Amino acid sequence: RIARQLQDGLFARQVARISSARPANRARHYDVLVVGAGFAGAVMAERIASGSGKSVLVIDKRPHIAGNAYDHHDDAGILVHKYGPHIFHTNSRDILDYLSRFTGWRPYEHRVLAYVDGQLVPMPINRTTLNALYGMNLETEEEAAAYLQSVAIDVGEVRNSRDTVVSQVGQDLYAKFFEGYTRKQWGVDPRELDKSVAARVPARTNTDDRYFTDAHQCMPDKGYTRMFRKMLNHPQIDVLTGQGYDDLPETISWEHLVWTGPIDEYFHHRLGHLPYRSLRFEHETLPQEQVQPVATVNYPDYDVPHTRITEFKHLTGQQAEVTSIMREYPADEGDPYYPVPNPAAQDMYRRYAALARDCPEVTFVGRLATYRYYNMDQIVGQALATWRRLDARWRLESLS
Ligand code: FAD
Known part of the structure; x- marks a missing residue:
C-alpha cells in the first residue's frame, strides 16, 4: 500500500511539474487550446501533437486529468473510481488498439x-x-x-x-x-x-449474466489515470489542471480551440441552460475482504435512496484485507453527468449545435459538447474521427 501511495505521490508531483509550466505572467502561444482533460480532450491533444505536430495546451478545471474516468488510490490504498465505476467495453478493434499504445489491459467482464x-x-x-x-x-x-x-x-x-x-x-x-x-x-x-x-438494458432469454456483450471487455491494468498520463506525456503538450477556461491568464493565446466542456457554457447559456441529471457519490472503506459477490449491485426499490453500490476490487483484481465501496445517489444539482433526453432539451441542443457550426475556429467534441450520453469507446471514436477531419483541414489550409 505504501509503495502504491508513493507511486501516486510521485504521479501527483509529475502532473504538478507539468502544471507548473503555468505561465502566470509569461506570454505563451499554442497552436491549439484543449478545454477538458477527459477522453475527448486527451485523445484530441495526443493526436494533434503526435499526428499533426502542433503545440497543445490542455486545461481542466478539476484538479486532475482523466475527466470522469479518473481513478486514484484512496486512504486505504484501494484503487477507486472517483466519479462512478468505469468499465471499458467496445466492439471496435481499432479503438482498443489505439488505447493499447498507452496501457496494458486486464481482462474483465462486468456483472x-x-x-x-x-x-x-x-x-x-x-x-x-x-x-x-x-x-x-x-x-x-x-x-x-x-x-x-x-x-x-x-x-x-x-x-x-x-x-x-x-x-x-x-x-x-x-x-x-x-x-x-x-x-x-x-x-x-x-x-x-x-x-x-x-x-x-433489454431482457435476455439465455443465461448470459454479463452486463455488456461487446467483443472486447477489459480494464487498463494500471488504471485509467496512468493511461491518460501516458497519452498526455508528449513534448508538444502542456497540461494545466485546476484551471478553468474563464480564468485562463490573458498571456496565453492560441490559434484553434477544442472545446469538450458543456456546449451551452461556451455560448454563455444564451439560449438557456441545457438540463442535466447529476450524481452524489459516497465512498466508504470496510474492514473485510469482500462485501458483495459482484462489482455492482443495483437497488431498484424506490424507498432505498441509492441506485447502486460498487465494490472496486472486483473491477481491478486488487488483493487487500479491506475493501472500498461507493454508493450512488441521483441528484438534481451538481456536476453534469446525464443529458436529459426529452424533446425540449434536444431542441435547445440543436440550436446550440447550429451556433457551433458558425464557429470554424472552435471544434466541439465529447459528451458535454455534443450533449449526449456516450460510452468511453464511443468518445474515443468520436475524437479520432474529429481529429482526422481537423487534420485534413489544416493540411489543405497549409497548401493554400
Ligand atoms: P469528461 O470525462 O466529462 O471530460 C470533460 C472534462 O472537461 C471534465 O474533466 C471537466 O472538468 C472539463 N471541463 C468542463 N468544462 C470546463 C471548463 N470550462 N474549463 C476547464 N475544464 C472544463 N462509459 C463507459 O464506457 N463505461 C462505463 O462503465 C461508464 N460508466 C460511467 C458511469 C458514470 C456514473 C458516468 C456519469 C459515465 C460513465 N461512462 C462510462 C461514460 C464516460 O464517463 C464518458 O464516456 C467519458 O467520460 C466522456 O469523456 P469526455 O471527455 O467527453 O467527458
Whole structure:
C-alpha cells in the first residue's frame, strides 16, 4: 500500500511539474487550446501533437486529468473510481488498439446483480432472473421468450420509457426492476422519459449474466489515470489542471480551440441552460475482504435512496484485507453527468449545435459538447474521427 501511495505521490508531483509550466505572467502561444482533460480532450491533444505536430495546451478545471474516468488510490490504498465505476467495453478493434499504445489491459467482464424481493438476481433480466423470481424452471430460450411474450403488454405505439419496458417484459418486471430505479435516476416517472432511455438494458432469454456483450471487455491494468498520463506525456503538450477556461491568464493565446466542456457554457447559456441529471457519490472503506459477490449491485426499490453500490476490487483484481465501496445517489444539482433526453432539451441542443457550426475556429467534441450520453469507446471514436477531419483541414489550409 505504501509503495502504491508513493507511486501516486510521485504521479501527483509529475502532473504538478507539468502544471507548473503555468505561465502566470509569461506570454505563451499554442497552436491549439484543449478545454477538458477527459477522453475527448486527451485523445484530441495526443493526436494533434503526435499526428499533426502542433503545440497543445490542455486545461481542466478539476484538479486532475482523466475527466470522469479518473481513478486514484484512496486512504486505504484501494484503487477507486472517483466519479462512478468505469468499465471499458467496445466492439471496435481499432479503438482498443489505439488505447493499447498507452496501457496494458486486464481482462474483465462486468456483472451486475439487482436486489429484488429479498434476493440478488442477474441484471439485465435473463432466464436465471425469471426462474429465481417466479420459482419457474424455464430451460430453453424458447420457453423464456414464450414467458416474456405472455406477460408483455401491447401498448400500441411505444411513446415513452415505460411503454418500451412493459411492451417487452410486462408490468410486474417493470415495477420490480425499472419503475423505482428510473424514478430515482431521473427524478421523473418513466412515462415522462423518452423511449430510448430504457432501450439500453433489454431482457435476455439465455443465461448470459454479463452486463455488456461487446467483443472486447477489459480494464487498463494500471488504471485509467496512468493511461491518460501516458497519452498526455508528449513534448508538444502542456497540461494545466485546476484551471478553468474563464480564468485562463490573458498571456496565453492560441490559434484553434477544442472545446469538450458543456456546449451551452461556451455560448454563455444564451439560449438557456441545457438540463442535466447529476450524481452524489459516497465512498466508504470496510474492514473485510469482500462485501458483495459482484462489482455492482443495483437497488431498484424506490424507498432505498441509492441506485447502486460498487465494490472496486472486483473491477481491478486488487488483493487487500479491506475493501472500498461507493454508493450512488441521483441528484438534481451538481456536476453534469446525464443529458436529459426529452424533446425540449434536444431542441435547445440543436440550436446550440447550429451556433457551433458558425464557429470554424472552435471544434466541439465529447459528451458535454455534443450533449449526449456516450460510452468511453464511443468518445474515443468520436475524437479520432474529429481529429482526422481537423487534420485534413489544416493540411489543405497549409497548401493554400
Ligand atoms: P469528461 O470525462 O466529462 O471530460 C470533460 C472534462 O472537461 C471534465 O474533466 C471537466 O472538468 C472539463 N471541463 C468542463 N468544462 C470546463 C471548463 N470550462 N474549463 C476547464 N475544464 C472544463 N462509459 C463507459 O464506457 N463505461 C462505463 O462503465 C461508464 N460508466 C460511467 C458511469 C458514470 C456514473 C458516468 C456519469 C459515465 C460513465 N461512462 C462510462 C461514460 C464516460 O464517463 C464518458 O464516456 C467519458 O467520460 C466522456 O469523456 P469526455 O471527455 O467527453 O467527458
